[in-house]
Amino acid sequence: MPEMTKVAWDLSDLFGGIDDPAIDKALDDSLARAKAFAERYRGAIDSDNLTAGTLLEAIEELEDMAIPLSKVASYVAQVFFADTSKPEHGALMQHVQERQTEVALELIFFELELMAAKPEIIDRLVRDPVLANYKHFIHASRLFRDHKLPEGEEKILEEKANTGGRAFERLFEESLSALEFKITLDGQEQTLSEPEVLALLRDPKREVRKAAAGSLTQGLVANSRLLTFIFNTLVYDKSIDDRLRRYEYPEQPRNTSNELDRETVETVMDTCVEGYELVARYYRVKRQALGYDKLYHYDRYAPLFESKEEYSFDQAKGIVLESFGRFSSEMSNAAGEFFNKNWIDAEPRKAKRGGAFCISTTPDLHPYVLLSYLNRKEDIMTLAHELGHGVHYSLASRQTLFNFGSVLPIAELASTFGEMLVFQSLVSKSNLEEKLALYAEKIEGIFATVFRQAAMYKFEQELHRGRRELGELTTEQIGEMWQRNIQTMFKDSVELGEEHANWWMYVNHFVESPFYVYAYSFGELLVMALYSMYLREGESFVPRYIELLKTGGACSPEELLGRVGIDIRDPEFWRGGVKVLEGLVADFEKLHAEWKQQRQ
Numbered sequence: 001m002p003e004m005t006k007v008a009w010d011l012s013d014l015f016g017g018i019d020d021p022a023i024d025k026a027l028d029d030s031l032a033r034a035k036a037f038a039e040r041y042r043g044a045i046d047s048d049n050l051t052a053g054t055l056l057e058a059i060e061e062l063e064d065m066a067i068p069l070s071k072v073a074s075y076v077a078q079v080f081f082a083d084t085s086k087p088e089h090g091a092l093m094q095h096v097q098e099r100q101t102e103v104a105l106e107l108i109f110f111e112l113e114l115m116a117a118k119p120e121i122i123d124r125l126v127r128d129p130v131l132a133n134y135k136h137f138i139h140a141s142r143l144f145r146d147h148k149l150p151e152g153e154e155k156i157l158e159e160k161a162n163t164g165g166r167a168f169e170r171l172f173e174e175s176l177s178a179l180e181f182k183i184t185l186d187g188q189e190q191t192l193s194e195p196e197v198l199a200l201l202r203d204p205k206r207e208v209r210k211a212a213a214g215s216l217t218q219g220l221v222a223n224s225r226l227l228t229f230i231f232n233t234l235v236y237d238k239s240i241d242d243r244l245r246r247y248e249y250p251e252q253p254r255n256t257s258n259e260l261d262r263e264t265v266e267t268v269m270d271t272c273v274e275g276y277e278l279v280a281r282y283y284r285v286k287r288q289a290l291g292y293d294k295l296y297h298y299d300r301y302a303p304l305f306e307s308k309e310e311y312s313f314d315q316a317k318g319i320v321l322e323s324f325g326r327f328s329s330e331m332s333n334a335a336g337e338f339f340n341k342n343w344i345d346a347e348p349r350k351a352k353r354g355g356a357f358c359i360s361t362t363p364d365l366h367p368y369v370l371l372s373y374l375n376r377k378e379d380i381m382t383l384a385h386e387l388g389h390g391v392h393y394s395l396a397s398r399q400t401l402f403n404f405g406s407v408l409p410i411a412e413l414a415s416t417f418g419e420m421l422v423f424q425s426l427v428s429k430s431n432l433e434e435k436l437a438l439y440a441e442k443i444e445g446i447f448a449t450v451f452r453q454a455a456m457y458k459f460e461q462e463l464h465r466g467r468r469e470l471g472e473l474t475t476e477q478i479g480e481m482w483q484r485n486i487q488t489m490f491k492d493s494v495e496l497g498e499e500h501a502n503w504w505m506y507v508n509h510f511v512e513s514p515f516y517v518y519a520y521s522f523g524e525l526l527v528m529a530l531y532s533m534y535l536r537e538g539e540s541f542v543p544r545y546i547e548l549l550k551t552g553g554a555c556s557p558e559e560l561l562g563r564v565g566i567d568i569r570d571p572e573f574w575r576g577g578v579k580v581l582e583g584l585v586a587d588f589e590k591l592h593a594e595w596k597q598q599r600q
């Protein structure tokens with residue numbers, strides 16, 4: 001059994017410690033600079049006399065000011081996440097947030113003036129080559145121009161949101177965390193939280209999963225009046241906002257912030273729906289592998305085998321670098337730096353934040369990765385995922401700060417791709433049973449991201465339109481929409497029992513970020529489509545892909561992909577992604593047939 005890794009990150013490139021005087025100096029300087037900036041540019045941006053030179057100077061100064069502030073913010077967050085138990089870490093983060101707000105308040109005029117500036121002036125200025133680097137930034141800053149209300153009305157909406165929409169979101173969060181799920185396991189009655197009961201839906205024992213499903217249902221049903229009311233209220237609240245802000249359809253604000261047009265989003269979602277057949281194909285084989293007559297909603301995530309194999313952190317490092325390197329040395333070199341220069345915090349520690357993330361800091365520095373490496377196979381995938389993000393940021397570091405990060409649908413470009421490379425490499429090293437388990441995990445993971453999110457999107461569309469046309473919806477009406485849309489995805493391969501009709505009630509995306517879910521399908525299918533290009537084109541694809549990463553967030557998704565010859569409006573491109581999934585399902589079918597034969 002390999003020992004737990006002791007690998008921890010070195011944050012000295014940022015600051016020397018939480019009492020480093022450079023932290024407060026950076027905050028003081030930022031505030032002084034922000035005040036000087038406001039003095040100089042207030043009234044000059046939304047002005048008929050604005051020149052390209054002035055706008056350039058202002059944006060460059062703003063970007064330059066944001067760099068030290070980003071470093072402070074990254075640093076205090078990293079220190080806090082590495083050890084959340086120390087009160088001084090939380091206090092420092094709070095202190096920095098408050099001081100950042102002070103700076104932000106000084107600068108908010110810029111955003112507002114840039115948004116308000118006359119289109120005929122801005123359109124002329126952005127054609128000036130001096131602004132070439134900030135064309136996208138200016139465009140993105142003005143996306144919501146047509147949906148802003150007069151300042152007085154904006155202020156009222158903002159203030160009233162605290163007792164309106166935001167209050168209901170908080171009520172949802174608090175009600176959900178207070179929910180109790182009673183369950184009897186091994187003759188003992190227990191009370192579980194929502195994450196605990198959801199985790200039991202992946203238990204190898206069927207009776208445990210079935211009991212967990214029953215417990216989840218009971219807990220939700222006991223609160224269905226409250227949760228239904230919260231859903232109705234927030235969906236109605238959004239429809240009021242949308243009407244006041246002159247949106248033509250419910251998905252429009254989300255599409256606008258994702259910089260995607262309606263046709264493109266619908267093309268991607270339709271392609272997902274076309275691919276539902278794969279879900280049924282996969283679950284039919286899974287049913288046989290599990291030896292069941294029928295699959296129910298509580299069997300979806302049943303593990304095929306219990307895996308006990310362990311991998312040391314060094315082994316994981318070897319696997320990730322080798323898989324990345326087989327694709328591109330530029331990618332493996334960029335990932336290698338994370339290990340050589342101590343930019344990874346992998347050690348499992350008490351009071352360390354759960355989950356994993358990659359934090360970008362600023363283009364002139366380097367990103368960091370945090371995870372708790374527990375020697376399991378899935379931890380290798382997590383490492384590959386986060387290092388994919390890391391490589392993306394490293395390669396995009398030639399961009400300036402405002403062009404560095406990506407919008408949501410593009411943000412998983414390298415992480416999901418990196419996982420795919422590592423998956424292929426793990427498969428090549430595994431025996432038949434391990435391969436089957438690896439495929440099942442990978443396929444279920446991709447399905448949950450691509451198809452399930454698409455089915456949830458279809459549900460959400462009905463929910464918002466239903467509320468507008470029918471008025472307040474009952475628990476049963478919402479349940480019917482939910483059940484039908486999810487069942488359509490499974491066709492006859494999985495029977496969703498009656499109780500599943502209540503499982504929309506705990507999905508916080510529906511409450512907090514309407515239509516957020518489709519970005520998951522979009523991002524994952526995009527990577528699969530790119531992966532299919534790699535399989536078809538081989539070596540010649542590599543430099544084009546690397547170019548995508550290097551571009552960071554310097555342009556919209558459509559322009560970014562257009563630069564490497566991809567038309568995101570073309571359904572054929574997206575079908576390429578579904579083809580990759582079909583390949584995975586076909587491989588799984590073959591492996592299963594072999595496995596069955598071996599056991600006879």
Ligand SMILES: [Zn+2]
Nearest residue numbers: 385389412415
């Ligand atoms: Zn990610």
